[in-house]
Amino acid sequence: MKLEDIQNPQFLKSYDQEQLMKLAQEIRQFLISKLSVTGGHLGANLGVIELTLALHKVFDSPKDKLIWDVGHQAYIHKMLTGRTSQFDTLRQYKGLCGFPKRVESEHDVWETGHSSTSLSAAMGMAIARDLKGTDEKVVAVIGDGALTGGMALEALNHIGHEKKDLIVVLNDNEMSIAPNVGALHSVLGRMRTAKKYNKAKDELESLIRKIPAFGGKLAATAERVKDSLKYMLVSGMFFEELGYTYLGPVDGHDLSDLEENLRYAKKTEGPVIVHVLTKKGKGYKPAEQDLTDHWHGVGPYKIESGEKIKAKQAAPSYSRLVSDTLANLSEKDDRIAVITPAMTVGSQLEGYGSKFPERLFDVGIAEQHAMTMAAGLATQNMKPVLSIYSTFLQRAYDQLLHDVARQNLNVILTVDRSGLVGADGETHQGVFDIAFMRHIPNLVIAMGKDENELQHLVHTAVQYDDGPIAIRFPRGNGLGVELDEEYEQIPIGSWEVLKEGNEAVILTFGTTVPMALEAWEILAKQGVSARVINARFIKPFDHEMMMEILREGLPILTIEEAVLQGGFGSAVLEYANEHQFYSTMVDRMGIPDCFIEHGSVTKLLEEIGMTTEAVVERTKKLVLEKKKKGLYT
DSSP: OOGGGOOSGGGGGGOOHHHHHHHHHHHHHHHHHHHHHHOBOHHHHHTTHHHHHHHHHHSOTTTSEEEESSSTTOHHHHIIIIIGGGGGGTTSTTSOOSSOOTTTOTTOOOOOSSSSOHHHHHHHHHHHHHHHTOOOOEEEEEETTGGGSHHHHHHHHHHHHHTOSOEEEEEEOSBSSSBOOSHHHHHHHHHHTOTHHHHHHHHHHHHHHHSOOOSHHHHHHHHHHHHHHHHHHSSSOHHHHTTOEEEEEEETTOHHHHHHHHHHHHHSOSOEEEEEEOOTTTTOHHHHTOOSSTTTSBOOBOTTTOOBOOOOOSSOBHHHHHHHHHHHHHTTOTTEEEEESSOTTTTTOHHHHHHOGGGEEEOOSOHHHHHHHHHHHHHTTOEEEEEEEHHHHGGGHHHIIIIIITTTOOOEEEEETOBOOOTTGGGTOBOSHHHHHHTSTTOEEEEOSSHHHHHHHHHHHHHOOSSOEEEEOOSSBOOOOOOOSSOOOOOTTOOEEEEOOSSEEEEEOGGGHHHHHHHHHHHHHTTOOEEEEEOOEEESOOHHHHHHHHHHTOOEEEEEEEESTTSHHHHHHHHHHHTTOTTOOEEEEEEOSSOOOSSOHHHHHHHTTOSHHHHHHHHHHHHHHHHHTTOOO
């Protein structure tokens, strides 16, 4: 059967080991080839090919529920459920999503792009099954990196307590995106080296069963012997102590071993952990040998060498610029310490770590812990910097509000991937942070118009001593502007006029400043005089400049690459209302009240009407309405 002809995984039931091995190799070559063109999550998927085949052979999807944690490793699952022919469109506008998507297939029972959610979702499905009296199996596939997330540990504890009939497949490749950290990672390491445990345990149980029982004393003694063996061979049998039947470690690339253990798990009552050892990037040498995240999510590459195909960029990436700025500042300020939740490579902090290894703390996938840890550092007169993606900052909202802002602590947030991120789609679009941060007291929020202003804002944040401050910046490379050699401190709450005008005002910041400037050029040629203001401080406002605009009675267009509800434009309306400028005309341009799916940022902006042409037309409309009402003086 050709890969493109696969409609559902039922054909696997009749496949023998030789056929499965051949299919695994075909899938491996297909992914290496296709992703060299489209890009995508290569390493993780190459590592779970055999595991995915075994899961679909043993279980009956969609009746049995297969839940993929994070979901970036579900490409093979998509292929086996009828979507191979769509892989040319992977992560592209209106194409195949890079994560499980319920509207794509009945086999996608859970959507996620964030880690550590699978066990809680699985518990909910298992409870629903039991309440309805049905008999489907519920299987959650979670990585060892995702297992360090607090939510996963909460669910692990609850499942063990309730003794639910649920299977947890622990995909242990010693990586999340970058190499894992933490004590739990060390526990799993000891389990990886304890393969003799299960064989010895089974042999001991078989021996005990052959001994004639004479009273409870022998049984009790036998249990103590088994326990002693467990603790001797596996230090702190973590999962069994939580109430799980532990199977493994299993070779994640041995189809026979996988199938045998999954069938045993299927027959076992109560919660089961199947500990599967896989190799991220399996079968493609450049990905196998990589110990960073460079083959986690990739763009196009040359298959023969693994060399990445990238457009030449003269400008540094925003992430690298922030990292380098922090390194420069740290040379003169020993209070600075940088914290990241498993994003050392993603936020390009390797350079900082090489210069200041004792001041870079990768806490693993633990955003809540990272935020409160930063708060603890700040109480001791340090300058903690939490380097975090906008989409992951959502997971630490309570800690930001309760532990940082409420105590008015000097925590600096460098919010990476703010705005639309493109191919990763709706789970990763960094468009909500302004709305969920703007209403938090004591918090300053800023975003630079280019990489030069960004480095000055980072410097300003380090110098700021009156509470928490968040510096937003987008994904990708800067604009190529010249960087000042000396850092400048930008007054908190200050805006700047980029272009003068007396008929309308365009208020914007960050990635949409170039759009506003292009629109200004077109408007000027058409005889419309618009003022363009870089509103780099989203909170607090530049009170003096804003009051001047309101007193002039000029119509205002706000532009933001963020959600409109509760965003910057809403703040402008609130400000005008608070100061009783009820007749001020305000038009807001931004992300509408919906989730934005995957595609190039340019395509997505066009889809929602955020273009230079739209800025021109909406500005002209404001000016025309103002003239109709005779409100110009």
